[in-house]
Each structure stands twice: as C-alpha cells, then as structure tokens.
Amino acid sequence: MRTPPRLLPLVEDGVIDEVLGQVRSGKEADVFIVRLGDEIRCAKVYKDSSHRSFKQAAAYQEGRRVQNSRSSRALSKRTAFGQKEAESNWITAEVQALKALNTAGVRVPEPFGFFDGVLVMELIVDAAGEVAPRLDDVELSPEIARSYHQEMVRQIVLMLCAGIVHGDLSEFNVLVDARGPVVIDLPQAVNAAGNNNAQAMLARDVDNMARYFGRFDPAILEFEYAKEIWALYQNGLLHPHVELTGVFQDATGIIDVGGVMEAIADARREHEEILSRRAPVQLAGGAELAPKKWEPRVDPPHQGGRDRADRKPAGHDREHRRDSTFPDRSDVRAAAPAPAPVEPAPKIQWGRRPYR
Ligand SMILES: Nc1ncnc2c1ncn2[C@@H]1O[C@H](COP(=O)(O)OP(=O)(O)OP(=O)(O)O)[C@@H](O)[C@H]1O
Numbered sequence: 001m002r003t004p005p006r007l008l009p010l011v012e013d014g015v016i017d018e019v020l021g022q023v024r025s026g027k028e029a030d031v032f033i034v035r036l037g038d039e040i041r042c043a044k045v046y047k048d049s050s051h052r053s054f055k056q057a058a059a060y061q062e063g064r065r066v067q068n069s070r071s072s073r074a075l076s077k078r079t080a081f082g083q084k085e086a087e088s089n090w091i092t093a094e095v096q097a098l099k100a101l102n103t104a105g106v107r108v109p110e111p112f113g114f115f116d117g118v119l120v121m122e123l124i125v126d127a128a129g130e131v132a133p134r135l136d137d138v139e140l141s142p143e144i145a146r147s148y149h150q151e152m153v154r155q156i157v158l159m160l161c162a163g164i165v166h167g168d169l170s171e172f173n174v175l176v177d178a179r180g181p182v183v184i185d186l187p188q189a190v191n192a193a194g195n196n197n198a199q200a201m202l203a204r205d206v207d208n209m210a211r212y213f214g215r216f217d218p219a220i221l222e223f224e225y226a227k228e229i230w231a232l233y234q235n236g237l238l239h240p241h242v243e244l245t246g247v248f249q250d251a252t253g254i255i256d257v258g259g260v261m262e263a264i265a266d267a268r269r270e271h272e273e274i275l276s277r278r279a280p281v282q283l284a285g286g287a288e289l290a291p292k293k294w295e296p297r298v299d300p301p302h303q304g305g306r307d308r309a310d311r312k313p314a315g316h317d318r319e320h321r322r323d324s325t326f327p328d329r330s331d332v333r334a335a336a337p338a339p340a341p342v343e344p345a346p347k348i349q350w351g352r353r354p355y356r
C-alpha cells in the first residue's frame with residue numbers, strides 16, 4: 001500500500017518499515033496495519049479537531065493535568081493556541097490512558113509510542129490471526145454474553161482502580177480476541193477523581209455494556225453494577241479483586257439529603273406551632289403583647305470614617321435615660337443606713353497551717 005502522508009515521517013525515522021493496509025476508518029481516526037521488522041502493529045492517525053465537538057471535549061477535559069500554566073490559561077480561552085493545546089491534550093490522553101491501563105492489567109492494546117500525532121500500538125487479532133472484530137460484529141450465545149459481561153464489569157473496575165473512566169465504552173469500542181473483550185479508543189478517558197462528570201460517565205459505560213449484552217440475555221439488564229461500583233470507589237473500598245453482587249441498596253451511612261431537608265422542615269413547622277399556641281401577655285390597661293417571633297438580628301450598615309468630633313460624649317445615653325425614663329431615687333439612697341465597716345480578713349501564709 002502507498003504510504004499515507006501522515007505516516008511518511010515515521011517511515012523516515014525508522015519507527016515503522018511499511019504500511020500494509022488500513023483497518024478501518026473511525027469518526028476520529030484512521031487506523032493502519034504497519035510492519036516493523038517481523039512485528040505487525042497498528043498505527044492510529046488522528047483526524048484534526050474540526051471532526052470533533054470542542055464543547056463535548058470540554059466535559060472530558062475537566063480534571064486533566066496540563067503541562068504548564070501557559071497551557072492551562074490557553075485552554076480556558078478559545079485562542080488558536082488554546083485550540084492547539086486542547087488538540088494535543090486530547091491525543092496524548094489516549095497514550096497516557098493506554099500506558100496506565102496496560103500497567104494496571106486492563107485488557108487494552110499495548111502502546112509502543114506516540115510519534116508526530118500517530119499512536120503506534122499492538123494490533124489486536126482474533127484466533128485466526130485476522131484483525132479482531134468489534135463486539136458489535138459478533139453474535140453471542142447467552143452464556144458467552146453473560147461471561148463477557150462479567151469480564152467487562154471487571155475491566156471497568158480495574159480501570160476505576162487505576163483512576164480512569166473510559167467515557168465512551170460501547171460495543172464499537174471493544175474488540176474480541178481469542179481470550180475475550182479488549183478495550184480500545186481512549187482519547188476521551190476521564191480522571192475519575194478530578195472530573196465532576198466521572199460518576200455519570202461510569203454509569204453510562206456500565207449501562208451501555210449491560211444494554212448490549214442484554215440483547216443476548218435480558219437478565220443482564222437487571223444488574224445495578226454502576227451504583228455498586230461507584231459507592232465502593234467513593235468509600236475507598238474498590239480494589240481489583242472486589243466481589244460484586246450487581247445489587248445496590250442505599251447503605252446506612254450514605255446521606256439521604258432529601259430526608260435531612262424534610263426533617264429540617266418538620267422542625268421549623270413544629271417551632272412555628274409552639275409559638276402560635278403561646279397565649280398573648282395581658283398588660284395593665286388592657287393592652288395585649290403578642291409572643292415575640294424570633295427574627296435574625298440585622299445590624300445597621302457600619303458608618304465608616306465618622307469624625308471623632310461627631311461622636312456623642314461618653315455617658316450621654318445614660319444621662320438621657322435618667323432624665324426621661326427613670327424616677328430620680330437619690331432621696332431613697334440618702335435615707336438608707338450607712339453600711340457597717342468590713343473587718344479585714346486574717347492573712348493566710350501559704351505553705352503553713354494558720355495559727356488557732
Ligand atoms: N489496536 C487495534 N487493533 C485492531 N484494530 C483496531 C485497534 N485499534 C483500533 N482498531 C480498529 O479501528 C477502528 C477505529 O478505532 P478507534 O475506535 O480507536 O478510532 P475512532 O476513530 O476514535 O473510532 P470511533 O469511530 O469510535 O470514534 C476500531 O473500530 C477498530 O476496528
């Protein structure tokens with residue numbers, strides 16, 4: 001096959017010897033079968049970003065580490081440099097995810113390197129040595145469907161244990177080799193701890209798998225693995241050998257926010273009722289004083305910068321009250337007998353008994 005222009009630099013640099021053919025053209029990349037010495041590999045050539053929705057990409061980018069603060073600033077703006085950074089982030093994310101997942105024991109193609117925007121990786125083949133089919137291309141018996149479904153749930157757990165959510169898992173992004181399912185296509189993989197959409201994306205991945213395998217055995221649709229896996233992950237209990245049940249019950253300890261809000265509303269209603277039952281206070285002269293409803297205190301706005309000279313002299317308020325509100329009791333004070341002089345208390349010397 002004639003070498004596609006995007007693969008020429010790799011041939012020139014000796015990364016690959018020749019291009020044998022094209023596997024399939026995806027929405028976002030063209031995948032080629034390539035040879036290096038005796039080894040057959042595959043090369044994924046990414047299409048440019050105009051084939052992707054930048055908006056959609058942004059939901060996936062959240063929580064990804066960027067190289068430096070300049071990149072980070074550029075990403076937040078829609079400049080040409082920002083677009084280029086987002087593009088390069090998108091592509092390198094797949095390489096990083098493949099490396100991390102391969103190390104974590106997830107069934108993904110082994111990555112060999114990333115050269116000039118091309119990912120070179122293991123070519124997944126079937127039992128006959130042909131390029132492996134996608135899940136969507138195979139017909140499954142109910143037993144195989146159940147077994148592959150369990151295997152995919154295990155792969156999702158392994159990915160999450162490595163801190164990654166695939167984010168686009170479907171029958172089109174899983175190949176089937178002689179040993180079973182192999183996960184591919186990870187440029188949108190999200191950082192589970194740093195992305196607010198991670199839980200929803202995990203649920204979508206799990207549901208997509210259940211929906212696909214459920215075609216062959218509808219009982220698979222009953223499982224609730226997504227909630228179970230996420231609850232274990234959030235509580236730090238998820239590990240590669242965890243035993244899952246597929247059943248999820250709201251465990252005690254998981255906060256029921258709706259219940260808490262209801263309890264608060266009940267308490268408020270009760271308080272209002274108690275206040276309304278209180279009898280009004282009868283004042284002299286027949287006036288009634290209704291029980292005072294508690295209101296939060298609202299301080300008047302601070303009068304900053306007031307001149308000292310404007311302030312009232314100390315004791316001004318006290319003087320004012322004595323004049324207008326309180327009766328003058330100086331006559332009562334004058335008639336009272338003078339208090340008896342107080343005997344001084346005996347001196348105690350600490351560390352010694354007092355004399356008797
Ligand atoms: N490592 C591999 N081994 C064998 N075939 C592969 C491999 N990687 C990709 N393919 C084939 O190439 C196709 C496109 O690859 P991939 O899904 O990674 O690209 P994409 O363009 O992002 O796809 P999509 O159309 O899902 O957006 C896959 O459906 C699969 O058939």
Ligand SMILES: [Mg+2]
Pocket residue numbers: 026172173185
């Ligand atoms: Mg794909």
